[in-house]
Amino acid sequence: MSAKPAITRAERAFTRAEPDARRQSLVEACARVLARDGVGGSSVRAIALDAGVSPGLVGHYFSGVDALVAETYAHIEAQVSAAINAALDAAGTDPRARLDAFVTASFRAPVASGELLATWIAFWSLVRSRSDIALQHDHQYAAFRARLEGLLSECGVAKAGLRRAAIAITALIDGLWLELCLSPQAFSAGEAEMIARAALDSLISTDRRSD
Amino acid sequence: MSAKPAITRAERAFTRAEPDARRQSLVEACARVLARDGVGGSSVRAIALDAGVSPGLVGHYFSGVDALVAETYAHIEAQVSAAINAALDAAGTDPRARLDAFVTASFRAPVASGELLATWIAFWSLVRSRSDIALQHDHQYAAFRARLEGLLSECGVAKAGLRRAAIAITALIDGLWLELCLSPQAFSAGEAEMIARAALDSLISTDRRSD
DNA sequence: TTGCTTGTTGGACGATCGTACAACAAGTGC
DNA sequence: GCACTTGTTGTACGATCGTCCAACAAGCAA
Numbered sequence A, B: 001m002s003a004k005p006a007i008t009r010a011e012r013a014f015t016r017a018e019p020d021a022r023r024q025s026l027v028e029a030c031a032r033v034l035a036r037d038g039v040g041g042s043s044v045r046a047i048a049l050d051a052g053v054s055p056g057l058v059g060h061y062f063s064g065v066d067a068l069v070a071e072t073y074a075h076i077e078a079q080v081s082a083a084i085n086a087a088l089d090a091a092g093t094d095p096r097a098r099l100d101a102f103v104t105a106s107f108r109a110p111v112a113s114g115e116l117l118a119t120w121i122a123f124w125s126l127v128r129s130r131s132d133i134a135l136q137h138d139h140q141y142a143a144f145r146a147r148l149e150g151l152l153s154e155c156g157v158a159k160a161g162l163r164r165a166a167i168a169i170t171a172l173i174d175g176l177w178l179e180l181c182l183s184p185q186a187f188s189a190g191e192a193e194m195i196a197r198a199a200l201d202s203l204i205s206t207d208r209r210s211d
Numbered sequence C: 001t002t003g004c005t006t007g008t009t010g011g012a013c014g015a016t017c018g019t020a021c022a023a024c025a026a027g028t029g030c
Numbered sequence D: 001g002c003a004c005t006t007g008t009t010g011t012a013c014g015a016t017c018g019t020c021c022a023a024c025a026a027g028c029a030a
Helices: A017-039 A046-052 A055-061 A067-090 A095-106 A114-127 A131-154 A159-182 A189-209 B021-038 B043-052 B056-061 B065-090 B095-106 B115-126 B133-155 B159-182 B187-211
Strands: none
Touching: A017 A046, A017 A055, A017 A067, A017 A114, A017 B021, A017 B065, A046 A055, A046 A067, A067 A095, A067 A114, A067 B159, A067 B187, A095 A131, A095 A159, A095 A189, A114 A159, A114 B115, A131 A159, A159 A189, A159 B056, A159 B133, A159 B159, A159 B187, A189 B159, A189 B187, B021 B043, B021 B056, B021 B065, B021 B115, B043 B065, B065 B095, B065 B133, B065 B159, B095 B133, B095 B159, B095 B187, B115 B133, B115 B159, B159 B187
């Protein structure tokens, strides 16, 4: 059917990659496109172009852009988690120092960044319409909160108040992080840190008082 | 040019509306479409269809979908603001009761709702790429925080700590509100209320202590 | 009535979207 | 060397996108 099978396909850029590596490169391209062009600009073609790959290949690895965004979110969440873990390790063994390191890392690069926010927003925009993505969100939120519960527990927060304390600190960090990404000039990362630390102080002391 | 000017345009639904009313109806249609189909499903055509209006009319009132989303956000923000004001009025004159009413209203309908969240997300997705929308966001965030500063001030929070206190409570409420909209089963509106009230308790008492 | 202004329509236009698919390239087993 | 599998390409297809614009409908002034 095609009228021009003409030109010899000599210099075509055909390179076969490990399936996992290819998926990974597509995920990273998706993250870059989301960061650059936002939700509206992230199409199959744009992502394939950024990954240096033909458009058709995206469909070969992912059922659609939604699935790719979901995996991109998981990938970036893992990166954030790794960055926070590294900060925790660097903080040593003192429980409160580790909690402070958790807070500090949350408001610094690479966790707090407008580019990452774009991926978060793209993911959130899918939560309401796709139940599988809603499930994924629930899991990742639960994991985030569970880790915070562990850190708070080591700081002496009683088991009875652990759930609420973790919800509170998670919400506070999320809210500060979101606003910091959306309009970095409203307040500084340092201010966000101090606010979160003050909340931790009050939470830990009042809880200890009621031990 | 057109091949069929045939059928008499007798029953065509042509109704001229007040310019302001027409804008308003388009804004409301945009909010409905965003709530129903999310960011990806909100096109000029879909919004016009929902408003019972021809697609071309959207371009007559707004420069594009972005501008319409921005105005829709402003409209919904005004609605939220009105709902909170009504709750404040109903709470009477006691400063702390008003603050509690502020919190309660934030986690109940119509403020906390997955449908509203869709408009928020659509708006956030435009903040990074469009500087005018970033400016609008800054203004509305500042207004929200300013009102909270007023309420906190009446509760005895010292002027020196007012800014940080308002940032903290705003972030806490935003974080709880966001998670409540995204996954309503993670925790309840009642829990969110208690968490926010506890934060206010601690904030007000510690501040009074340092008076 | 007549002419003018303006909200409104509906379709045309080119661009871009996601998807599907036949052709091709590189391994792999034989 | 020869089938066979599979990652990859490029393109064609129909749908939908935002924008544009000539035609039309209603109100208003004279």
